[in-house]
Amino acid sequence: MPDFLNWQSDLKIEQVFADGETFAYPSLLDEAVLYLTTLKQQGSRQALVLTSAGQHTCLTPPNYDLRTRVSEYGGKPYWLLDGQIYFTNNQDQCLYRQSVEVEAAGEPRQLTAESAEGKLMYTDLAKIGDSMLIAIVEQQLTEVENQSFLAVISEDEKPALPKPFQSGADFYSNLVIDRHNHKIAWVQWNHPNMPWDSVELWLADYTLENESLEVTNQQQVTFQQAAAVCQLMFAANGRLFFAADFAGFDRECPENFWNLYCVEPDLE
Numbered sequence: 001m002p003d004f005l006n007w008q009s010d011l012k013i014e015q016v017f018a019d020g021e022t023f024a025y026p027s028l029l030d031e032a033v034l035y036l037t038t039l040k041q042q043g044s045r046q047a048l049v050l051t052s053a054g055q056h057t058c059l060t061p062p063n064y065d066l067r068t069r070v071s072e073y074g075g076k077p078y079w080l081l082d083g084q085i086y087f088t089n090n091q092d093q094c095l096y097r098q099s100v101e102v103e104a105a106g107e108p109r110q111l112t113a114e115s116a117e118g119k120l121m122y123t124d125l126a127k128i129g130d131s132m133l134i135a136i137v138e139q140q141l142t143e144v145e146n147q148s149f150l151a152v153i154s155e156d157e158k159p160a161l162p163k164p165f166q167s168g169a170d171f172y173s174n175l176v177i178d179r180h181n182h183k184i185a186w187v188q189w190n191h192p193n194m195p196w197d198s199v200e201l202w203l204a205d206y207t208l209e210n211e212s213l214e215v216t217n218q219q220q221v222t223f224q225q226a227a228a229v230c231q232l233m234f235a236a237n238g239r240l241f242f243a244a245d246f247a248g249f250d251r252e253c254p255e256n257f258w259n260l261y262c263v264e265p266d267l268e
Contacts, residue, residue: 021038022037022038023035023036024036024037027080029052029080029100031052031053032050032052033050033051033052034048034049034050034051034059034080034100035048036049036066036076036078039058042062045065045066045090046065046066047060047064047065047066048060048066048085050102059100060087061107061108064096064108065090065091066087066088066089066090067088067089067090068088068093068121068122068123069093070122070123070136070138071138071171075123076123079125080100081125081126081127081133083100084097084098084100085097085098085099085100085108086111086125088121088122092114093119093120093121093122094110094111094112094114094159095111095112095122095133095135096109096110096111097109097111111155111159112153112159112160112161112162113159113161115139115161117139117141118140119139119140120137120139120140120161120162121137121138121139121140122135122136122137122138122162123135123138123173124175124176125153126175126177127179128177128179128206128213129208129211129213130211131156131211132152132155132208132211132213133152133153133154134150134152134165134175134177135150135151135153135162135175136148136149136172136173136175137149137150137151137162137164148167148172149164149166149167150164150166150167150172150175150186151163151164151165152213154211165213165215169189170189170190170191171188171190171195172188173186173187173188173195173230174187174229174230174242176232176233176240177206177234178265181234181238181265182206182207183203183205183206183234183265184203184205184206184215185202185203185204185232185240187199187201187202187229187232195228195230196228197226197228198226198227198228199228199229200220201220201221201227201229201232201263202218202220203218203219203220203240203263203265204216204218205217223244223246225246226246227244227245228244228246229244230242230243230244231243235262238264239263239264239265240262240263240264240265241261241262242260242262243258243260243261244256244258244259244261245257245258
């Protein structure tokens with residue numbers, strides 16, 4: 001009988017995981033698909049690939065790795081807004097912008113500066129003006145303490161720090177806007193709650209004056225019991241759709257396991 005404990009395979013662990021392209025967060029363009037992939041032959045850095053008419057083009061230059069460290073585990077690190085790609089770079093966690101056009105992609109332009117008070121991390125980016133973005137920002141204060149807030153990001157030529165416009169909660173997520181009706185919505189929660197326990201859903205109006213953001217009429221959407229809320233989306237008619245679970249830890253409850261709900265904001 002062969003001694004299996006002493007048997008050595010010619011197949012290396014690096015070979016097992018070397019092949020196979022990954023696909024994540026696809027975005028549809030007119031006649032193309034943009035997606036995130038892991039380039040295993042380049043140190044497993046993550047990059048954007050544009051697929052069109054059978055051609056596959058990597059748009060991310062070699063010295064960039066698309067990752068966001070928000071909430072430690074990250075998430076989607078890029079956003080396609082008005083024909084431009086916005087992404088977070090793993091090394092410095094700053095925001096960058098580049099064209100989605102292959103011929104004009106070029107070197108990405110840095111939009112945000114690094115903070116001397118702790119690393120800044122970004123998620124849920126949205127375009128709110130001609131040269132203005134909003135996002136959820138998480139700042140690393142110490143090795144064990146972070147703070148989160150909603151912030152405005154300028155697309156001026158010089159990289160700058162984000163400007164907070166909403167803070168106070170321990171965590172924020174699912175930031176969305178309705179540019180037609182000038183509405184904004186987000187989810188927030190505080191310790192010791194986790195996002196699947198109990199969160200708050202908020203709605204507000206916003207105005208832009210000379211590329212300056214003002215948020216007014218903030219209102220919390222109230223529920224009869226603790227709710228977990230996610231996947232916010234504004235429809236064209238102004239309705240805010242979201243998924244919610246009101247069952248909590250009651251495993252005997254047969255209802256309210258991630259059903260679809262909507263709120264009709266006041267559009268007067």
